[in-house]
Amino acid sequence: MSKDLGITPRGENYAEWYNDLVKRADLAENSVVRGCMVIKPHGFALWELMRDALDGMFKASGHVNACFPLLIPKSFFEREAEHVEGFAKECAIVTHHRLTADGQGGLIPDPEAMLEEPYVIRPTSETIIWHSYKNWIQSYRDLPILINQWANVMRWELRPRLFLRTAEFFWQEGHTAHATYEEAEEEALLILGIYRRFCEEWMCVPVVAGIKSEGEKFAGADHTYTIETMTQDLRAIQAGTSHHLGQNFAKAFDVKYQSAEGKEEFVWATSWGVSTRLIGTLIMAHSDDKGLVCPPRIAPVQVAIIPIARADDRERVFAAADQLAEALRSSSWSGLPLRVKVDKSDKSPGFKFNEWELKGSCLRIELGPRDLDANQAVIARRDSSEKSTVALDQVVAQVLASLDSLQNSLFDRATVLLESNTKRVDNWEDFKAAFGGEGGGGFVVAHWDGTAETEARINEETRATIRCIPIVPLDPADAEPGQCVLTGRPSKQRVVFAKAY
């Protein structure tokens, strides 16, 4: 049946399932531009809902939005050694400002118009922003700066995947400046908490919050916090990161402030971001072989009303559907008006059922002559396919209750997936076996001696990486010392290993 829908079942080929789903749910398609995607209206609606929710949380915690240039002078990247090493390999460069005829009907960059210094299309904006901050910060009174920007960035990825890793992607990047290490630390953790709340309370995606190993941290950071979640094929996916940048960028861009005591100090920094990868995360967390499954709080369409009518019933059924839609739209759930779509297209009812399942409508209301005669409607849930018959004057109440229930059960289901595929492993044979097959292997919580060499060897032999060192141990016993699963050397605590997207 799902073959008919054009979606490869998850069990058959998870990667194909994902690609099929993105296309069939009408979220995005590949662009003619290598590695870039076209985000279609339905996919962008998802992003807008995510963006609005996050933007509200950022602003509620004192952040403001601004916008910096897309192009960054190449030399800016040379100022922070680790940063340049991290990004140099994937930068797109602008070298000319004009085209000219090549004499054969084509166009070439005008050699006369070569830039003295090339620009890099931003892969991330620390450098250009800290260049501005140098001008904005003189005194402790100028701090903190709590700026966020919603932007697109470009990284010339070698292997793109829709939403998960594209050459151009949309994100938000927060860049804050602080007077002290502690204040920056507090900020980094505050944002991590916002990311966690967003993932869990909006997206129904439970996460493990932790700190990255030296090898996995952001290029140029002092340390990096992350939230990691699990996909249905038992891999890890990094949903968001928050970096304590120490004084690295302040030193690179010479940003100092004068303290209340009159001393000159370098500024402390954080940066943090989530991207359109969240859409990929969402898909991988909840969707099924019938299409997108969307948590109500970020579903572009929460209720799809399908009027079912022959020609002579059409008028009264459409009128009733519109009336019901208005009643729903004028009620709110989770603080916002309900998002309702009446599908009056001339497709058959069966087609529409499948279509709205593909596109992830949380609830479907079927409304036909039989229902109108009985003063009722049929409500179907996307997650369980469960159908119920409800009196028309009860529909709004039932819809609100079902959305609550759906929001909760998606989170619960994802939590069960994560917890039941998180295991503790204490010897190398079991560790290798856990990551043996195709697909994920879940989260393996194991001891590690803390060295980069061991981390690299484990990666080589199993393709698993250290996802994070949990801030709060998943189990209190995880924080107890032990012996490294590979080397047997002393380990301070258990860390989370997984194969990652």
Place this chain on the structure above:
RNA sequence: CGAGGCGUAGCUCAGCUUGGUAGAGCGCGUGCUUUGGGAGCACGAAGUCGCAGGUUCAAAUCCUGUCGCCUCGACCA
């Protein structure tokens, strides 16, 4: 960059071995009949066969070159 594969209608693909009038399904348009899990019939529109050379009376098909894309690795939000 390594390994595989693919470029023919909007999409998925057949045709190529053995050169000779450009095909199918889906989708699209029109009309009629339909409508509670991807409706039926009829008619119709739709192509620089990725691009450039070459061989040939003749190239989607053979040869050379080239560009691009996809999947899997190495890099990564």
